[in-house]
Amino acid sequence: MDTALSTLLSPIILFFMLGMGAALLRSQMSVPEAFSKGLSIYLMMAIGLKGGVEMAKNPLTTEVILVLAAGVVLSFLIPSIAFALLQLTTKLNRTDAAATAAHYGSISIVTFVAATEAVRLAGFETGGHLVATAALMETPAIITALILAHRGQSARGGEVAGSERGELLREVLLNASVVVLVGALAIGWIAGEEGTASIQPFFTGLFQGVLCLFLLDMGLNAGRGLRQGWRQMNLPTFAFGLYMPLISAVITAAVCGVLGLPVGDAALLITLAASASYIAVPAAMRLALPEAKPSVYLTLSLGVTFPFNVTVGIPIYIAMAGIAASLTG
Amino acid sequence: MDTALSTLLSPIILFFMLGMGAALLRSQMSVPEAFSKGLSIYLMMAIGLKGGVEMAKNPLTTEVILVLAAGVVLSFLIPSIAFALLQLTTKLNRTDAAATAAHYGSISIVTFVAATEAVRLAGFETGGHLVATAALMETPAIITALILAHRGQSARGGEVAGSERGELLREVLLNASVVVLVGALAIGWIAGEEGTASIQPFFTGLFQGVLCLFLLDMGLNAGRGLRQGWRQMNLPTFAFGLYMPLISAVITAAVCGVLGLPVGDAALLITLAASASYIAVPAAMRLALPEAKPSVYLTLSLGVTFPFNVTVGIPIYIAMAGIAASLTG
Amino acid sequence: MDTALSTLLSPIILFFMLGMGAALLRSQMSVPEAFSKGLSIYLMMAIGLKGGVEMAKNPLTTEVILVLAAGVVLSFLIPSIAFALLQLTTKLNRTDAAATAAHYGSISIVTFVAATEAVRLAGFETGGHLVATAALMETPAIITALILAHRGQSARGGEVAGSERGELLREVLLNASVVVLVGALAIGWIAGEEGTASIQPFFTGLFQGVLCLFLLDMGLNAGRGLRQGWRQMNLPTFAFGLYMPLISAVITAAVCGVLGLPVGDAALLITLAASASYIAVPAAMRLALPEAKPSVYLTLSLGVTFPFNVTVGIPIYIAMAGIAASLTG
Amino acid sequence: MELHQKRRIELIIERMAYKRACRVLEQVGVTGYTVLPSMAGFGGKNRWSRDTDISSASDMVVIISITDEEKADEALEQIANILGSHIGVVSVSDVQVLRPELF
Amino acid sequence: MELHQKRRIELIIERMAYKRACRVLEQVGVTGYTVLPSMAGFGGKNRWSRDTDISSASDMVVIISITDEEKADEALEQIANILGSHIGVVSVSDVQVLRPELF
């Protein structure tokens, strides 16, 4: 697997491993939170704009709509599977299991971006509508998780004091990544290739370099998350963080096969399904299911699944996409 | 008005509207303060350098000196007009009115930068000395405001404890935007086109992209400023935030006509006069007129006048500059 | 000395002087800490990558290994000289003298980067292994300083409560600059010119522009350090900050002559030896020699030696390198 | 100069829930509060630190409010409800202020 | 281990005025103070939050100073003057310290 190796040896992944290694060796270095949060806004603007410009070039085909719909359905469904597996294999209580399941239905934008680069490196094209799909897949999983957590329970014992109507909705529908992704996508669509020409040096030229810096920080975060959360993990929980993305990937590969998606788009959809959220969903869970323990779901999604996906997972998902395409093509 | 529409649909303005919309919908997203403050230093370095390099190309003509002088005089005079109008139409007390007036005599660098882009898009050239004019216009308004606030009052009841001689002067003459603008201008002038060639990719190539990111944040700020300050506003105060820039613009257009300025330069000088400060002047007012209520002047300059100028105002000012030039040309 | 003047008038140095001037005039402006710390990580990644890519082009020659070894030896030795001079000429106690000496044995990465630009401007080539040398020279000086501080003292009176085994080692060997420099160097080496092509626009194209912004901040820091630490200085201590780099430079120039290094490499090695640390070593000293007064060593290295090196020192070191090369060439 | 007895509430609470606590304080009728960021902490068996915590999910903030005894008691009761499900610690102490009518 | 009674001044004041307050403390002769940033707050009818506040004009900071009773009283008097025109809140409380000669 030549592609896999060249993905692993690309500077982006090497910087990720550098950060992860430094964190595991207990280096005190860190990228200031304000700086890396700023970079993450840049990255989301860049992929939003790129997706929008690409979508503006082509009319909205049925395939595009099917991909968007498939993304939403997967985000709704995957948490149920994750929840069942967690109930079956781990000792997590109902709330913890539901909260964790939400993370796996939702997505990780950084994993998506890393996959985009890997797919491009592997020589495949990707459609701009996958960015829209990513944005759409962020939230449905949260709804499923809330249903799972409350099902079978008597009516909840009242709201937490100080809760406000709509605060969860705002958090979930208007969080930074949804606003910036969808906004930049729309702006790219409206302004088109010509309108965005003057901002290309910033958003396209620098993209991969910024990604290196950002993944260095993500490596530090993932490594520290793993080191700090380690004690709360047991083998079945840890294993879940490794096999769950593969299960989601297989299901999604099948869907891609049925839809007859081209390899690039399929690889990205599979990656989205296999990726787990570690920013938007944890925040939503603290509001909606505060009883669930953040140390469990954060360690899993950030400390286990994210590094797995970025290093080993993505090459596998590209291969799966190739198989799915060849079976149906 | 084709220019107006293309200005409104440029990514820079679209990102501003995205931010403003998100804030008005009460999204919790934010650009970290440290990051956007860093970007603002970048933007001021970039326009300072550009202005300096351009000024180095041409000798200091009388026109240049007249523009600089006009800027200073306008910054001194506009607060008197603003103050009179506020006294006439609103119930603000003397101090609040004077403090607010200072904001309208001073300038907004971001509005200036947005206008520079719009003028360029509209096909006009602009001179580097307008950047110097911008720097010069920051502070005279503050002096006028202090005179207005204290006129007719008996001697002040003594200084606030802990005040230090020179602290206001330092704040006003050595604040970040004056230091960076004037400093970068001088550096651009000294180093010239050749000397700054190696830093052009950073300061020129990225400029518009960074501006998008920065205006997203400005939109968030303006939207939140408007939403939070809304209750302290009444109609006359609110209206002032809309008509005052137009009054300054008309006066300045007349001045530009008399001076016979080219359209590009005139558009920028009009924009400077019409813009209102929301960083340097508020800070100075907290030191010099602490009794004035920040909620009034901040909501007006940041929440009302800034969005008005960036979206609707600039195209109007370019049109005014065109008229002024055609009447006198 | 035409080179010296063109170095002094390069935008990078002019921005440094702007910052230093603003700080000395007591301007309140500042670059947010999170932003400039982010930029410093960028700068270290950039020079690490550049060094690694260059090293990948050539095999590891004896000369390379000799330069690395010379750097390490110099870092070990210079503190002894510095310590002896401080004991002789100043009234600093043993601990303060040892802590200060450590700073002069270690290096300043920003000085190194400024020198790289100056050397390039002066028309000389530099080898990638100098970056590795810089990384290697960071820490040996700390060991020497600890030996100097404790020599002749009875066994230390026990550890500070809460100390942890290995905390100093981690701080010293895994601090941000070592991790990022060595990591990026390795990544540049592994990925090579081709593998890093897509990240070049970010890391090479922007480098000098970012450096301007960063040196503006360094100027502010140095100026404030000097202004605040001024009162703790006396003439002999102050003078040390000026002559010590020259002594290190002369010794290193002799070494370069003996090794027969090309001018560019020699200039950088001399600069490294002459530069003094103001980030890594102060942090290590707070852990290892907490009794030493930070105000002394910080004012010297950041407020005196750093500005001296960046403005006057580097041209001198380039000249020295030229002489050393011509004597032995 | 006369000093007047008031109460100082100090609430250390997870960042995601801090607006809930603020609303409670406002409903109770305190005249003001101030929220401070924190950068690291330890509780139970877990350490956290801000530069580590990409999701802000374990970030804590500190809310300080100076108020009178009565409102402090009422606020505590409501905050106890929040702390039933959210992570946090609350304490109150005596302080003296200059102008009692402000609190 | 003997503990000694001191006073803790806590001054919440707008950022733009904090250096004035610091100068007052220094003039009064306190041996030290520490300034903490804040990120949000509420007072009267207004909420503010740092990420919202581009001008820093409504930003507050918290100044803490441990000092003896006498200097605390003197500092309070001067601070009352500042708080006549600047936005802020001051309170004092009792604390115990280890080495009284330091304050």
Next chain:
Amino acid sequence: MELHQKRRIELIIERMAYKRACRVLEQVGVTGYTVLPSMAGFGGKNRWSRDTDISSASDMVVIISITDEEKADEALEQIANILGSHIGVVSVSDVQVLRPELF
């Protein structure tokens, strides 16, 4: 609503040494602590400010821990050792909490 007497330790210490202090607190057995950043300060004759201080070597942080009397005393003793060589100031005060079993 019953309140219970506890102690609040407030340790202002240089950033480079704060982990040492945290370890001491953990060893003593406090159930938790929170660390706040600071942005400026004054002590002796020196002022410092964070945006000035590139090396973080004079940066201070504030550690707050609510704990019981006994552990507070033990912690103070250990902290006194740290403050023998590191820069910092410690104070303790009385606070009341809702659920005493947590501290």
